[in-house]
Amino acid sequence: MAAGSRMLFSPRGALRFWQRNAFIFRRIFPESIAVNFLEPVIYLLAMGLGLGAYLSTIGGLPYLVFVATGMVSTAAMFGATFECTYNAYVQMYYEKAYDGVITTPLNVEDVVVGEILWGATRSVLYGTIFLVVVWIFGVVRSPLALLIPALFLVSGLMFSVIAMTFTAVNPSIDYFTFYFALFITPMFMFSGVFFPLDALPPWVRTAAWLTPLSHVVSLSRGLALGDLSARHAWDLVWMLVVTGVLFPLPVMLMRRRLVK
Amino acid sequence: MMASVSGTSVVAAASLTKRYSAVTAVDGITFQVQRGECFGFLGPNGAGKTTTMKMTYCVLPPTSGSLHVLDMDVRTHARTIKARLGVVTQDNTLDSALTVRENLVLFARYFDMPWRIARRRAETLLEFVSLTDRGNDRVEHLSGGMRRRLMVARALLPEPDLLILDEPTTGLDPQARHMVWEKLRQLKRTGVTQILTTHYMEEAAALCDRIVIMDQARIVAEGPPAELVRTHVGREVVELRGFEALQDGPQVMKAAKAAAAGLAEAHEVHGDLLLLYTRDGEALLRRLREQGVTVESATLRHATLEDVFLKMTGRMLRD
Numbered sequence: 001m002a003a004g005s006r007m008l009f010s011p012r013g014a015l016r017f018w019q020r021n022a023f024i025f026r027r028i029f030p031e032s033i034a035v036n037f038l039e040p041v042i043y044l045l046a047m048g049l050g051l052g053a054y055l056s057t058i059g060g061l062p063y064l065v066f067v068a069t070g071m072v073s074t075a076a077m078f079g080a081t082f083e084c085t086y087n088a089y090v091q092m093y094y095e096k097a098y099d100g101v102i103t104t105p106l107n108v109e110d111v112v113v114g115e116i117l118w119g120a121t122r123s124v125l126y127g128t129i130f131l132v133v134v135w136i137f138g139v140v141r142s143p144l145a146l147l148i149p150a151l152f153l154v155s156g157l158m159f160s161v162i163a164m165t166f167t168a169v170n171p172s173i174d175y176f177t178f179y180f181a182l183f184i185t186p187m188f189m190f191s192g193v194f195f196p197l198d199a200l201p202p203w204v205r206t207a208a209w210l211t212p213l214s215h216v217v218s219l220s221r222g223l224a225l226g227d228l229s230a231r232h233a234w235d236l237v238w239m240l241v242v243t244g245v246l247f248p249l250p251v252m253l254m255r256r257r258l259v260k
Numbered sequence: 261m262m263a264s265v266s267g268t269s270v271v272a273a274a275s276l277t278k279r280y281s282a283v284t285a286v287d288g289i290t291f292q293v294q295r296g297e298c299f300g301f302l303g304p305n306g307a308g309k310t311t312t313m314k315m316t317y318c319v320l321p322p323t324s325g326s327l328h329v330l331d332m333d334v335r336t337h338a339r340t341i342k343a344r345l346g347v348v349t350q351d352n353t354l355d356s357a358l359t360v361r362e363n364l365v366l367f368a369r370y371f372d373m374p375w376r377i378a379r380r381r382a383e384t385l386l387e388f389v390s391l392t393d394r395g396n397d398r399v400e401h402l403s404g405g406m407r408r409r410l411m412v413a414r415a416l417l418p419e420p421d422l423l424i425l426d427e428p429t430t431g432l433d434p435q436a437r438h439m440v441w442e443k444l445r446q447l448k449r450t451g452v453t454q455i456l457t458t459h460y461m462e463e464a465a466a467l468c469d470r471i472v473i474m475d476q477a478r479i480v481a482e483g484p485p486a487e488l489v490r491t492h493v494g495r496e497v498v499e500l501r502g503f504e505a506l507q508d509g510p511q512v513m514k515a516a517k518a519a520a521a522g523l524a525e526a527h528e529v530h531g532d533l534l535l536l537y538t539r540d541g542e543a544l545l546r547r548l549r550e551q552g553v554t555v556e557s558a559t560l561r562h563a564t565l566e567d568v569f570l571k572m573t574g575r576m577l578r579d
Binding site: 010012016019020023024027095096097099100101102103104105106107258259260 | 280319320338339340342343345347352353354356357362367369370372
């Protein structure tokens with residue numbers, strides 16, 4: 001009972017920490033939003049006009065449409081990932097913000113869950129901004145695209161949980177380079193954003209299926225184009241299961257790190 | 261089953277222990293903090309003061325023993341206890357990108373204080389720690405002393421029943437330190453119970469009604485500062501220095517000790533320094549002169565908490 005009560009997070013406590021992050025984010029909101037508008041525009045211009053000039057269509061789609069409908073997912077992934085790696089680490093290690101917060105009625109579990117929820121929020125925010133830009137470029141073809149922010153909530157939770165797990169055991173801020181070089185970037189390249197996975201050898205396809213991003217890309221493209229099939233349901237199940245199974249991990253590891 | 265604490269006790273620890281695989285950070289300490297008093301933990305680095313504080317403010321579970329804060333068990337009521345505590349951690353934990361005011365208002369939200377009340381309370385506390393005109397400055401632009409005062413103000417947001425301060429003035433200049441002391445004394449007058457750790461003797465002597473001296477995870481002495489001085493080192497100290505410059509230094513030191521017999525309750529030797537703890541320093545100095553003990557310097561001063569501290573914890577460097 002005693003140990004149990006310590007290990008549980010309180011929704012109210014997690015919400016308070018989420019509010020803290022939102023409060024701090026408010027200060028950089030205009031700049032951050034402007035940057036997040038700019039980034040997809042640059043990508044789409046390069047991909048659509050540059051690369052697209054050499055590639056006519058992929059799977060019957062103009063290259064710009066193919067890339068843009070996948071890339072919204074990576075924007076959402078980076079939103080959650082930066083929040084729960086660098087930002088969280090600076091808060092935890094340099095600012096010692098967690099050490100201050102856990103002297104209040106909030107405990108470590110509330111802080112970790114609040115941080116993950118905030119990561120998911122940024123995922124929705126950044127992904128949605130990208131989606132709006134993509135829509136302006138005329139790439140969105142179905143009203144089902146309105147469901148994409150909800151998809152980013154789920155994928156944001158998933159990427160936040162994974163990133164927080166790494167952050168909880170990361171010995172130094174320098175090691176995030178490995179997280180990005182060995183996990184995020186390969187996933188970025190091999191999750192069906194830039195080329196379809198169907199054409200690849202079966203083992204690559206299997207490897208790609210194991211990456212979290214491939215399922216988000218598959219769903220965001222399906223929703224943006226209004227082209228859904230049974231396989232998309234499995235993508236969603238995959239994400240929910242992975243998120244649910246991993247969820248206790250960062251909470252546990254962070255407690256071990258902060259409560260010595 | 262541990263009996264609940266008496267009504268006046270704010271903190272009650274019995275055989276409180278914190279063990280890690282290799283080390284015991286706190287080794288079966290027992291103490292009680294009474295309502296309205298200022299209780300100090302004095303000790304060298306690594307003595308177990310901060311670990312004791314962390315257990316008291318419920319972020320570190322004890323390995324064994326019992327610890328009740330505000331009549332509640334820290335193992336089962338951490339959240340409820342923490343809602344009634346004010347904590348100044350050893351390191352500042354302020355949001356440096358936010359303003360002074362924002363730091364306070366945001367922190368109040370963790371205690372579920374409505375925004376409107378949080379803002380009003382922040383103003384009162386800014387005034388209390390004399391930071392009103394810095395309210396809109398970012399914390400990163402504040403001096404060390406101002407940050408510490410802001411930490412104190414922040415700890416007072418929930419109108420705590422117990423204020424815990426872990427080295428409140430370490431690293432501050434004398435002006436800033438005295439300012440923090442003044443605020444803590446004001447709080448004490450309003451009846452706020454305080455626990456503080458320090459390795460500054462003047463701080464413990466200036467603020468605390470009672471102190472414990474911790475060394476190597478245990479409590480080695482306990483009592484009001486003046487009483488500790490009286491019982492452990494007496495009233496005065498005669499310091500004799502300069503034995504090494506003499507040809508017959510060791511003999512002179514032996515003679516000095518012999519001369520002091522009966523007048524000094526205790527003595528300590530630290531290299532070239534002989535400390536004689538006594539109730540009558542004048543008489544002792546006279547006796548030394550009569551016996552022909554002459555060294556480079558012989559000084560008489562009042563015994564202080566520092567003498568107690570060094571006597572109890574030794575003069576070895578701790579890190």
